[in-house]
Structure formats: structure tokens, C-alpha cells
Amino acid sequence: MSEQTNPFESLQSQIDEASPYVDASDDVIERLKHPERVLETNLTVELDDGSLERFKAFRSQFNGDRGPYKGGIRYHPGVSRDEVKALSGWMVYKCATVGIPYGGGKGGIIIDPDEYSADEIERLTRAFAKELRPLIGVDRDVPAPDVNTGQREMNWIKDTYETLENTTQPGVITGKALDSGGSEGRVEATGRSTVLAAREAFDYLGKDLEDATVAVQGYGNAGWIAAKLIDEMGAKVVAASDSSGGVYNPDGFDPVAAKDHKHETGSISGFEGATDEITNEDILTLDVDLLIPAALENAIDGDLAESVQADVISEAANGPLTPEADQVMADKDVLVIPDILANAGGVTVSYFEWVQNRQRFYWSEERVNEELESIIVVAFDDLVESYEENDLESFRTAAYVVALERVAGAFEEAGTFP
């Protein structure tokens, strides 16, 4: 894991790689490399023992040229201002890559949630929602889940917002539970797009997904669902990991049983379906057909990339490869499906949730999954077209060319306001 790489600098270098192929002036490209605004706030929360603790929190609104700012809220000790800025920028280019009408935003709180009770997390979440209230809104900025947040936190934020605004406006946030206005398919959506994109990539390479071996780093929402769905497509999950380490079985194992073990014991280590315990570095360098990084940024740096043996990488996580790792992958002809396409299922089904909330009319799971699949397949084809037409080194640069054209186009068509 590279501690040195600043994710915001990675984002800017990804934009720089693509900009020579984009029909936009240098001034416009420069605009698209910086957030419009970043809220930094200190939340004071009462703990269960009556003491007070201060938590630093951020919300970055990177760009709103194509629609409301959109993106998750992360609870993690590694959250920083630059990480949130990067994550919000990746949201802009993700929404543009899949052609949904949003800009990009992201939020985070510096906290290890395992150290706090559910009541403390609720007070913290409601305190953040109160700070966010003037910034967010159904047509302005629509948060969602990310690492260590889920339906529970989204329901609290919705309730706090609606109480303070004296309204019912479920579309102010997505990733809610079904009874609170959530969408069918949202929990599975990030893992689903990760494997749909992998299926398209295997097809593009003329490779068979049946019996392909798969390693999954990170066994939370994105990772475990990706493992389950790729197994259902006929591939063989041979390794998985979480923050405690990893497990391996060359003959494959049942990803649902691995999830049940993690649920019961708190970690994937000790899973009885595995033959070996491995480290988080080992999992990234296994000789597998498909690697799915589904944890955090900078999982693979330039040095580690030299040892990666996978043929295809589908990035469920945001920013798992540093720019140096990207260059190594391009030199080794490893096909990397970039985060801004591979994990775009999450925000795409968030978009469906927002549409359903606005219409107060709810779709079946079948409809959600069909609409998601068609969006991912079209976006993959757009990316291949850009890759081939521009003779690019990577699918990532191809995705940025497509996305930057769309965002710059929206900005230029709007003109500047005096």
C-alpha cells in the first residue's frame, strides 16, 4: 500500500493524461481539475459517558455543470480533505462516463466507527446532517453511502433533513432502506456493475468467464456482492480479504459462506472453505484471471504492480491503482476497467432511486437491474470506441476522454455568468 500517493494528485494526473484528446481549452480543463467548494466542519458529539468529542468532517462539491452534486459519505480514520476532494472529482467523471445527469460530490468524517456505539454514530450522523442541510437538497447535492456507511446512516440523514425543513423529500439522499424510499437493487448495484464491466471486458478480449479465477480485495458491500455475482456467472472465486487479512483456496469457495463466516466472526480470517491464509499483498499478486480491488485507494502502487499477475482488473474501489501502477499495467497489457465505469452501478441505481423518489412511483428489481445493465454496456462500448479511435494506452484514459468531453461540453454550452 502506497502511503505517499495523494489521491487528489492522482485525479489531476488522470485528467492530464486525457486532456490532449479532449476538445476543450486549457482554461476549461484547469477548471475541471479543482473542486468548486469544500465544507470543512468540526462536529461536537456527546458520547454515551456524557463527555464531548470533536470530529472533523468534510463535504466537497467538485462540479455541478451536469446536474446536482452526487456522491457518498465515508466514515474512516483515513479520511482527509484531499481524499474527499479526489473522491468528489471521481464522482463527476463517473456520472459523465455513464451519462447520468449529475455532477460530483463526496463527504467524509474522520472516525473509526468500530470504536463507537450505534447511539453515538446516530448523534454524529445527525450532527453532520444539520451542518450539511444548507448545502444539500434534491436539486442541489444528493449524498449516498460509501465506506462504513449504509442504509442506517442514510435514513438518519433523510429524517434529520426532512424534520429541519418540515417537508417530505426522500430524494435528498439515496441508498436508503426500502421502507424509507430506497430502491430495489441499490445494495447490490456497485458489485453488479463491477462484474458486468468485467463480463464485457472478457468478451472484448475473447476470454471465457466460465471457470475464470477471481480474487477480491475488500469484503464489504462492493466486494462481497461482486464475489457473489461473479460466482453466479460461472467464475471461480479463489481468494478474498478484508482488513484482517485474506483467505485462499485454489479450487474456489462459496462466496456466500465466506460472507456468513465474516458476519459471524467479524473477519474473513479463519474461513473454513479456505486452504490458506494470505496477506493483503499476496491477494493482489495472485495468478488469477480477474482481480477485483474493493477496499480503498492506493492498494496497488508502482512497485506492487510489477508483481500483479491478473489479466483483467475491475476496480470496485475508488482509486485503487496509483498513476505509477497504471503505467505498469499498460506496459504489461493488463486490462484495467477504471473505477469510474466499473463501480458506477452504485451511483446509477442511486439515480434510479432519486427518479423513483421524485415520481413517487417505484420500480421492480428486474427493471432496476435491466436498466443498469444497459447503461453499463453502452458506457463500456463508448469507452472502447474512444480507446480505439484515439489509440490510447488505457481504458482509464479512454473513460476520462469521454467524460471530460461531456462535462466540458455542458460548461461551454451554458456560457459564463458575469
Ligand SMILES: NC(=O)C1=CN([C@@H]2O[C@H](COP(=O)(O)OP(=O)(O)OC[C@H]3O[C@@H](n4cnc5c(N)ncnc54)[C@H](OP(=O)(O)O)[C@@H]3O)[C@@H](O)[C@H]2O)C=CC1
Ligand atoms: N458502497 C457503494 O455504493 C460504493 C462504494 N465504492 C467504493 O468501493 C470501495 C469499498 O466500499 P464499500 O464496499 O462500500 O465499503 P465497506 O465499508 O462496506 O467495505 C470496505 C471493505 O474494505 C475492507 N478493507 C479496508 N481496508 C482494507 C485493506 N487494507 N485491505 C483489505 N481490505 C480492506 C474492509 O475490511 P473490514 O470489513 O475488515 O473493515 C471492508 O471489508 C470503496 O473504495 C468505495 O469508495 C464505489 C462505488 C459505490
Ligand SMILES: O=C(O)CCC(=O)C(=O)O
Ligand atoms: O450512490 C451514489 O450516489 C454515490 C456512490 C459513491 O459514493 C461512489 O460511487 O463512489
